Amino acid sequence: MASRLRILIAEDNRVLADVMRFNLEAEGFEVTVAHNGQKALGIAQTECFDLIISDYQMPGLSGEELLRGIRADSVNTTAVCVLCSAKGYELDEEQLKDELGLHSIVMKPFSPRDLVVLAQEIETNPGPTGLCATKLVLS
Amino acid sequence: MPARSETSSVTASNLTLRLLTLHVAAVGAALLLAVGPFLLTSDPSIRAAGVASGLLVSVLLVLMSLPAVLRPSNRIRRQLAAFPDDPEAVWDPQPVNGRTSVEAGWNRLVAAARNWHLLTQLERQIGESLDGAAGNVHSQALDALKEGVAITDSDNLLLAVNSAFASLCVCEHECEQSSFKGRPIEECLPDDVDLGQFRAVSRPVTIDVDQLVDGEIRHMQIARRPRLNESGQIEGHVWTLRDMTQQHLAEEAREQFVASATHELRTPLASIRAYAETLATSENIDREQQKRFFNTIQSEASRLGRFIDDLLDVSRMQAGSLSLDCHETDIARLITETVEKIRPTMDQKQQTFDVELPSKLPHLNIDKGKISAALVNLLGNASKYTPDGGRISFRVVTSGQNLEFTVTDTGIGIAPEELSQVFERFFRSDDDRVHEVSGSGLGLTLTQEIARLHGGDVLADSQLNKGSTFRLVLPLTTGV
Structure with a gap:
């Protein structure tokens, strides 16, 4: 594997987090899982990630608050972020996407393959700043 | 009216003149008869003396009879002169004595006028009475409405x-219903509303506005429709004020319920789909992993099924149609069956499970299935929120007029600020440890409702990080 895409999953549902991790690791990506928003924010403030997948509704710190914190003050201000939600029509998707610079909002139930495909796309086209792995090598 | 007064005066003068004329004519005729024989004599002195005495007698007759002739006509004239200018004023004519055609006519006129006056008065009284009754009915009907109604x-x-309207209007000054007349409608509308919002004068307009009253938001709906006169022209408006706060709260509660239910349905479904797709598409997956994934799907599908059952029960509960199917139940047997059902869960987590029962337990007339489900829920929660190797005790005692089922654990406990919320629908603690296990937030709501339907209750006590105690109390009066 030339470069390992670094992915952070913030999901309080351990059953779902496990299967997401299984699918992404099976493709060779490097996956870190945090089971609540506060832990995820702590990790994101010190570690670089290319893709951050966060659940919307989590105890303590919600997905929205987590991504707001990541965008405001972390090493991941330009990371590709995806918000997953089991909520219904009450989410203002367009406003959230604009405000948090989200790649997309994925409604549960979703296909884990979609996340794998997205991760592959990022790996192929990492954007102007490059992948975390490259940055780490350079630093 | 002046015209009527002038007419009355003229009529009175003419009457007097005519009476005098008649009187003088009568006296003249008498004079002619009295002096006629003297005029036929040839002696001029006798003729002159006869005429002179005749004239004298006539003058005396006229003067003597004049008051009698004029008295009734004066009374008539005075009464006519007193005819009031104001058509609404009372005019009460009196009859006069006398037998002349004028007096008789006057008396007939007085009688007719009195009848007419009585009729008019009666008519007015009936009209006022009918108007008053109708107005009163309208006023009572309007006051019975919950909506505020104002006419401008x-x-x-x-x-x-x-x-x-008077009570919904947030008044700066006096708020009595009777004090509103003449005040501008703007004074009674919420501050955020101005009449510019009701530009379309000729058609109904409805606006919704939030109003801060005593620190709480009140949702108001204000409608205005034109009020037309008989010729179809707008002569004002009818305004209605509706307090929609309760409807808004009900709508919010419904939306919250739908949102929570959607979340709880999507969560296990997301796992089922993700694991099923993974099994279907992954090539490098060993048999052990396959088995684990299948078990997860099964367990999430069961969770989904339980949630749907709970959701239906909560819906029935809200509709007041969650009913009991009560039969005579041997409590000792019910407890044995319930304990056997839950014990494998405790064993899996290597938890100590103590059961303490009195030597004799009653038979109660209860819904066995629902009470068993309630106890399984309390015992299941105790196991879920107690770490592996912890202790759970189940104690049943008769206390006064009640039978008490007490479940105590050495689990994570509940924060004091959350303890009062544990029976609320869809409530789940913010504690991370709670989210490590699945739960819909409906179990305790239903358990408490089941106990209450039996005339009992469920009470909770807890200390964070020390453990919780849930007590299901059933009255022994449900005994058979």
Whole structure:
């Protein structure tokens, strides 16, 4: 594997987090899982990630608050972020996407393959700043 | 009216003149008869003396009879002169003595006028009575409405309001229903509303506005429709004020319920789909992993099924149609069956499970299935929120007029600020440890409702990080 895409999953549902991790690791990506928003924010403030997948509704710190914190003050201000939600029509998707610079909002139930495909796309086209792995090598 | 007064005066003068003329004519005729024989004599002195005495007698007759002739006509004239200018004023004519055609005619006129006056008065009284009754009915009907109703004129000044309007209006000054007349409608509308929002004068307009009253938001709906006169022209408006706060709260509660239910349905479904797709598409997956994934799907599908059952029960509960199917139940047997059902869960987590029962337990007339489900829920929660190797005790005692089922654990406990919320629908603690296990937030709601339907209750006590105690109390009066 030339470069390992670094992915952070913030999901309080351990059953779902496990299967997401299984699918992404099976493709060779490097996956870190945090089971609540506060832990995820702590990790994101010190570690670089290319893709951050966060659940919307989590105890303590919600997905929205987590991504707001990541965008405001972390090493991941330009990371590709995806918000997953089991909520219904009450989410203002367009406003959230604009405000948090989200790649997309994925409604549960979703296909884990979609996340794998997205991760592959990022790996192929990492954007102007490059992948975390490259940055780490350079630093 | 002046015209009528002039007419009356003229009529009175003419009457007097005519009476005098008649009187003088009568006296003249008498004079002619009296002096006629003297005029036929040839002696001039006798003729002159006869005429002179005849004239004298006539003058005396006229003077003597004149008051009698004029008295009735004067009374008639005075009464006619007193005819009032104001058509609404009372005029009460009196009959006069006398037998002349004028007096008789006057007396007939007085009688007719009195009848007419009585009729008019009666008519007015009936009209006022009917108007009053109709007005009273309208006023009572308007006051019975929950909606505030106000009627304004073309200048948007209030003509009338009902009692609901008076109470919904947030007044700066006096708020009595009777004090509104003549005040501008703007004074009674929420601050955020101005009449510019009701530009379309000729058609109904409805606006919704939030109003801060005593620190709480009140959702108001204000509607205005034109009020037309008989020729179809707008002569003002009818305003209605509706307090929609309760409807808004009900709608919010419904949306919250749908949102929570959606979340709880999507969560296990997301796992089922993700694991099923993974099994279907992954090539490098060993048999052990396959088995684990299948078990997860099964467990999430069961969770989904339980949630749907709970959701239906909560819906029935809300509709008041969650009913009991009560039969005589041996409590000792019910406890044995319930304990056997839950014990494998405790064993899996290597938890100590103590069961303490009295030597004799009653038979109660209860819904066995629902009470068993309630106990399984309390024992299941105790196991879920107690770490592996912890202790759970189940104690049943008769206390006064009640049978008490007490479940105590050495689990994570509940924060004091959350303890009062544990029976609320869809409530789940913010504690991370709670989210490590699945739960819909409906179990305790239903357990408490089941106990209450039996005339009992469920009580909770807890200390964070020490453990919790849940007590299901059933009255022994449900015994058979």
